[in-house]
Amino acid sequence: MNNYNFSENLLNVRMSPIVSISEEVRKRAPEFKSATGKDFVLFQRGEIDFQTPQYIVDAAKKALDSGYTKYPKSGGEDIFKDAIINKLNYFNNATGFDKDNIVCTYGGQESLELSFKLFEGKKGVGFAPCWSCVLENFVPYCGTDFHQVPLGSDFSIDFDRLDKALESAAFFYLNTPQNPTGKLFTKEEVTAIAELCLKHGAFLISDEAYEAVVFDGEKHFSPTSLDYENIISTFTLSKTYAMTGWRLGYLVTRNKQIPKLLKLGNYTQTAGVTTFLQYAAAEALNNKEESQKAVNKMVTEFTKRRNLFYEGLTQIEGLGVTKPKGGFYFFPNFSEFIPADISGEERKLYIYNLLLKEGVASVYGSCFGNYFDDYIRFSFSTTPVPIIEEGLERMKKIFIK
Numbered sequence: 001m002n003n004y005n006f007s008e009n010l011l012n013v014r015m016s017p018i019v020s021i022s023e024e025v026r027k028r029a030p031e032f033k034s035a036t037g038k039d040f041v042l043f044q045r046g047e048i049d050f051q052t053p054q055y056i057v058d059a060a061k062k063a064l065d066s067g068y069t070k071y072p073k074s075g076g077e078d079i080f081k082d083a084i085i086n087k088l089n090y091f092n093n094a095t096g097f098d099k100d101n102i103v104c105t106y107g108g109q110e111s112l113e114l115s116f117k118l119f120e121g122k123k124g125v126g127f128a129p130c131w132s133c134v135l136e137n138f139v140p141y142c143g144t145d146f147h148q149v150p151l152g153s154d155f156s157i158d159f160d161r162l163d164k165a166l167e168s169a170a171f172f173y174l175n176t177p178q179n180p181t182g183k184l185f186t187k188e189e190v191t192a193i194a195e196l197c198l199k200h201g202a203f204l205i206s207d208e209a210y211e212a213v214v215f216d217g218e219k220h221f222s223p224t225s226l227d228y229e230n231i232i233s234t235f236t237l238s239k240t241y242a243m244t245g246w247r248l249g250y251l252v253t254r255n256k257q258i259p260k261l262l263k264l265g266n267y268t269q270t271a272g273v274t275t276f277l278q279y280a281a282a283e284a285l286n287n288k289e290e291s292q293k294a295v296n297k298m299v300t301e302f303t304k305r306r307n308l309f310y311e312g313l314t315q316i317e318g319l320g321v322t323k324p325k326g327g328f329y330f331f332p333n334f335s336e337f338i339p340a341d342i343s344g345e346e347r348k349l350y351i352y353n354l355l356l357k358e359g360v361a362s363v364y365g366s367c368f369g370n371y372f373d374d375y376i377r378f379s380f381s382t383t384p385v386p387i388i389e390e391g392l393e394r395m396k397k398i399f400i401k
């Protein structure tokens with residue numbers, strides 16, 4: 001076979017471990033079913049079991065019927081950008097933006113990829129644990145020299161360590177509310193991080209995919225509301241409106257050089273986001289009343305699931321559980337349940353395998369970077385209350401003696 005000279009960065013991109021986990025579950029499910037008569041409980045995925053609200057579906061149909069089927073405007077249609085400016089104002093308390101501050105993208109994922117690409121080959125910093133896609137995809141694809149700053153076991157920030165890590169960094173990646181911990185960074189924390197970035201001449205890439213999935217009446221604080229030029233905030237409609245398959249997102253920055261730069265790349269790579277979908281996206285954001293109704297319905301259901309999950313997990317003595325304030329994940333610490341003489345790869349998979357044997361699919365902590373090998377991520381985004389109850393019963397059988 002010829003030894004072609006492919007891009008090394010591209011060859012370094014890895015398949016998400018969550019995909020391999022789902023494949024493993026698919027293989028093992030029939031055997032589990034015939035032995036127990038039961039289905040696997042699937043806590044591994046970040047999909048959502050809601051349908052896209054009808055008012056958005058209708059807007060997409062109307063846009064198609066109206067003939068919005070031509071090439072889109074590079075960087076985003078005016079109607080979508082105006083809706084984004086409106087939403088930044090009413091939802092994020094962020095003002096002073098115009099269309100030149102915005103790039104419309106294929107989901108939050110493309111916003112992030114473009115942002116990481118701006119700093120290709122440079123030093124980037126982020127908290128551990130960290131969303132696996134950053135580590136498996138953006139970092140290798142963009143040749144980022146990525147440094148991880150661990151959060152504490154209660155997911156608190158060590159600002160001295162962060163300060164040191166940011167020396168000579170080109171950017172810091174922040175995700176709030178955070179996948180996988182469910183941590184909602186406070187206004188004070190976000191502001192302090194932005195200011196540390198400013199001090200070191202670094203950009204803050206802020207991933208706000210879960211901005212609408214916030215519990216207990218708390219509110220997401222977007223750094224975009226700060227009057228700094230060194231911030232890029234990335235947003236998506238995927239989670240807010242159960243639109244994961246529509247692939248709609250956008251990035252926002254006060255630094256006007258960036259959209260200009262990205263527009264060039266965006267134009268040559270994808271020629272922009274599907275035109276009629278941008279009209280539906282505009283309606284999704286502009287129709288505040290319907291939007292609020294849809295978000296409230298989703299958050300009410302997720303709150304029920306979170307509370308039940310939390311109650312169940314805290315009944316397992318020795319488990320380190322933090323109640324998530326946003327997103328739809330738990331990230332408990334299973335150290336107490338792993339024999340001390342187990343290490344390395346075996347340790348990373350120990351709890352995950354125990355759970356699989358009992359028909360519970362999860363994601364092991366090492367998928368989210370260094371430092372959290374003894375942790376497990378459970379998603380409750382596709383599991384109604386009875387399924388969570390079943391999953392908890394199976395876990396109690398393993399961990400309560």
Ligand SMILES: Cc1ncc(COP(=O)(O)O)c(C=O)c1O
Nearest residue numbers: 046107108109131179209236238
């Ligand atoms: C932390 C985080 N950021 C961004 C995204 C991007 O989502 P999308 O590309 O669907 O907008 C996800 C999706 O799971 C996520 O978990």
